[in-house]
Amino acid sequence: MIKIPQHIIDGIIAQAKAELPNEACGLLTGLGDTVQKQYPLTNVDHSPEHFSFDPREQFQVLKSARAEGQKIIANYHSHPATPARPSEEDKRLAFDPNVSYLIVSLAAEQPVVKAFSLVDGDLIPNEILVV
């Protein structure tokens, strides 16, 4: 389970909409399983079908998180026109079993946000508790 404040979920959705038609992405930091801060990152692919983080931005987030006594506990990206489920590419490029993977889908009228965890090489559903 990952606990996420409503305002951060709203922030992820707002970023996803703002970056249409491209995929949006970012990192979430916090303590334990509770998210405390959202860091929107640049999708260096600038694509509606792919995303990649800028590693330098990732390290900047790491530095900021440490300065605040937090850790990177999740990442997120958007699916502008497909459901909130991991694609084959998402699964192939998931390497970190210590963080949650969030996907926000804008395919339907109402955005959908789901979380997943990397277990034995597969991304399996992980409960989101809105706090």
Add this chain to the structure above:
Amino acid sequence: MSKIKVNDESQEVTFPLTVTGLIKLNNVLQPDMVSVQLNGEFLERQDFETTELKEGDEIDFLYFMGGGC
């Protein structure tokens, strides 16, 4: 043994040790998909093999993040 800091945690290592050697030492699952920062500076992948670590170095590993819909 000498001390360095890996992902903000102290680790004892034996020199000489390159960044590539440290990645192997830490059993990183997908070493080709790891980005490295050494003492706050981003390290290019082509320099992993030749960069020698020294006492007190602070090194961070982060996995590449990407995907597609």
